[in-house]
Every structure is written in structure tokens, then in C-alpha cells.
Amino acid sequence: MTNPFGIVSSEAILEGTATDAYFERTRTTLEHAGKNPRVVAEVTADQFPTGSFEVFTGIEDVATLFEGRDVDVDALPDGQLFDGGPVLRIEGPYLEFAKLETALLGFLSQPSGFATAALEARLAAPDATVLSFGARHVHPAITATVERAALLAGLDGFSHVAAGEILGREAGGTMPHALMFCFGEGNQDEAWQAFDEAVPDETPRIALADTFWDEKSESLLAAETLGEELDGVRIDTTGSRRGDFRHIIREVRWELDARGREDVDIFCSGGLGPENIRELRDVADGFGVGSHITEADSVDFSLDIVAIGEESDGSSSDGTQSGNRYEPISKRGKLSGVKEVYRTADGGHHVALADRDGPENGEALLEPLVRDGEIVREFDLEAASERCLADADAVGFGTR
Structure with missing residues (x-):
């Protein structure tokens, strides 16, 4: 064939x-x-x-x-x-x-x-990091088209490896929930430690912090586990479990700051669009945007x-x-x-x-x-x- x-x-x-x-x-x-x-x-x-x-x-x-x-x-x-x-x-x-x-x-x-939708996301939080996470929603053959449109509109990066090879840019990203599952509930610290030991030094240490326990608890555990090596936490809680997402992010920020970890960034992802980003841009440092771009007319x-x-x-x-x-x-x-x-x-x-x-x-x-x-x-x-x-x-x- x-x-x-x-x-x-x-x-x-x-x-x-x-x-x-x-x-x-x-x-x-x-x-x-x-x-x-x-x-x-x-x-x-x-x-x-x-x-x-x-x-x-x-x-x-x-x-x-x-x-x-x-x-x-x-x-x-x-x-x-x-x-x-x-x-x-x-x-x-x-x-x-x-x-x-x-x-x-x-x-x-x-x-x-794609580019018009990406520009909407970019301008929703001009001072934040905004990444394209939409490659999984389109045919693999056009992923470079998606990621190029995102870069053209001013997004800071993207996740797709092969698209990066075509565009001459390095794809970004850290860890999925699947990695956390492989270590199991109660062993989140082992997953983050293994990641820290395995990936290159230049890879940001962004810990996924919403897999088994509430976002605050896992964020604080990540900060304790990785110490000064931790660059940020990613909150990817599904819409069905978020409740007041802004309140969740504010709580995580408060508890990290209370422990002297103002240096830990908070990155949000999971079905976000410009309206969500505008609501969160004063309490979060970065956003991953997927379906808003790839589902654009x-x-x-x-x-x-x-x-x-x-x-x-x-x-x-x-x-x-x-x-x-x-x-x-x-x-x-x-x-x-x-x-x-x-x-x-x-x-x-x-x-x-x-x-x-x-x-x-x-x-x-x-x-x-x-x-x-x-x-x-x-x-x-x-x-x-x-x-x-x-x-x-x-x-x-x-x-x-």
C-alpha cells in the first residue's frame, strides 16, 4: 500500500x-x-x-x-x-x-x-505565554499548517513534534495524565522526580497537578518534591470537575505564595477560549489553546x-x-x-x-x-x- x-x-x-x-x-x-x-x-x-x-x-x-x-x-x-x-x-x-x-x-x-482564531487567543492575554495544543484535533497531515498559523498570530509555541521539524521550531510540552497513571495514585512525587531526572535540563519543569487529588494539594506536593527545580504547575482539570475555575487557580496561587513559592508559574489548559483566558489572565501565567483554534470556521x-x-x-x-x-x-x-x-x-x-x-x-x-x-x-x-x-x-x- x-x-x-x-x-x-x-x-x-x-x-x-x-x-x-x-x-x-x-x-x-x-x-x-x-x-x-x-x-x-x-x-x-x-x-x-x-x-x-x-x-x-x-x-x-x-x-x-x-x-x-x-x-x-x-x-x-x-x-x-x-x-x-x-x-x-x-x-x-x-x-x-x-x-x-x-x-x-x-x-x-x-x-x-486557524490564524484568526489564534489571534483572538493571543490578544486575550497579551502578556501571558500562550501555546497551541490543537494538533490532536486535526488530521496529522495538516498539523504544520495549524502550528504555523498559531505562530503567525503571535502564539509562543506549539506541541507537535513533526510540525516542528517542518517549521524548523522545537515543539514544547511536559507530561500528560497518562504518565501520572503509570506511577499510580499516591506516587505523584515519583512521577515528577522521574521526569526531572529523565528530560534534558532545558525542558521546563512543569508538573501536571490535578490528576488524583485537588489542584492545591498536588501543586504543593510538586513544589515540595522538586523544590527550586520546579518552574510551574499545569492545571488541566476537565470542565465537568472545575466548578469555579478562577477560584481554583487563585487558591493554588495563594497557597504557593504563602509558602514562598511566588516563582512557580501556573499554566492552564483544557478547552480554553478567549473568554476563559480573559477571566484568568490576571491569576495565571500561561495558557494552552487547542480546540478554539482547530475548530475555527x-x-x-x-x-x-x-x-x-x-x-x-x-x-x-x-x-x-x-x-x-x-x-x-x-x-x-x-x-x-x-x-x-x-x-x-x-x-x-x-x-x-x-x-x-x-x-x-x-x-x-x-x-x-x-x-x-x-x-x-x-x-x-x-x-x-x-x-x-x-x-x-x-x-x-x-x-x-
């Missing part, structure tokens, strides 16, 4: 067979009719601004998808926030990219949803032809890169014509026709990605993360 997990191969994606069947029918029909017009197509979620911003990412995979094809592509920078209008624009013969639409939208929709991008034309000797004035003339076209409910999107100094997001003046002092956001099949942009995760956080501040993400 050459594909034991049923994963669609990278070869299929690049060849265009990772597509919806009706694009195959379209290709067959247009080739039969001898038609292959030059078009301009745009990827959008909302036609007009709605006041609700989302994070744009997945663009590096899109660049790889279009490399070597007879197209020009413009797109928002990786990590940019958007609110309506195009995030990506393609110009070229339609059949050059028709079969790629399904993969293109997938490369953008789900990662952008994908951004509902669609690709639509907005202008159509043929080769011309005339110069273009419609915002496209080549010397082709195009006529605006669209389906019902979509806006025809080549468009540009702008950011203004007040954090506003604006959509306008590309051949018209944009808003005063507005910054055009679409940038070259591919020219004549050549990737013309470099990708840097650190820069994308800085852009994401700065733009979130500029547009007031989560406050409008």
Missing part, C-alpha cells in the same frame, strides 16, 4: 487533479469549443467591508501552486488583516489556472481561519472572474499587469471589475476599482506574488507574525 492514510499527494495538487469534477468538465468543454479567454479573477470572502477583520495566510503554498504557470498573481502580504474585497488576484488564460481553484481556496481558507473564500478579454495592442488602464483590455463581468451578487484594497491611517479597510483613485492617503495592499510563473516574493514567518500583530493593533482587531 503506497498511501496508507489516504492523503492526497503533493503531485496531485500540483497537477491539478486535486480539484472539483466540474472543472474537469469545464476544461473539456472549453477545449472542444476552442475557447480559452484571458481573464482576471479575484479571491474574496466579502464584497464590501463588514467591520469584522480576519487574518490572511496560506499564501506561500499558493505561490508554489502557481510557480511555472503562465499567470500573474497579486496578493495581500502574509499575515495581513482584511475586511472585504480581494485578497488575491490572478491574470492569465483561464485554462491555465481553472483546475487549481479548489486547491487554491483550500490553501487559504482553513489556515486563515474556515474563511469562506471564493474565486470569481471579474473581467474578461482577449489579447490587444492597447495599453491597460484597469489595474492589470499586461497590455490587455478587459471588460468587467460578474455573476449576480458579485462585484465586476478589477479591484484594489487599501488601508488608511485610521485602520480603515477600503475597496475600490483599480483604475480609480483610492481613499486619500490610503495604502494599496495587494502586492506582486507571481510574474509570468516566477515567484517574486520571499516568505518570512517572523516578519509575517510582526505584520499580523501590528495590523491587528492598527485596525482594532476584536474591538470594532
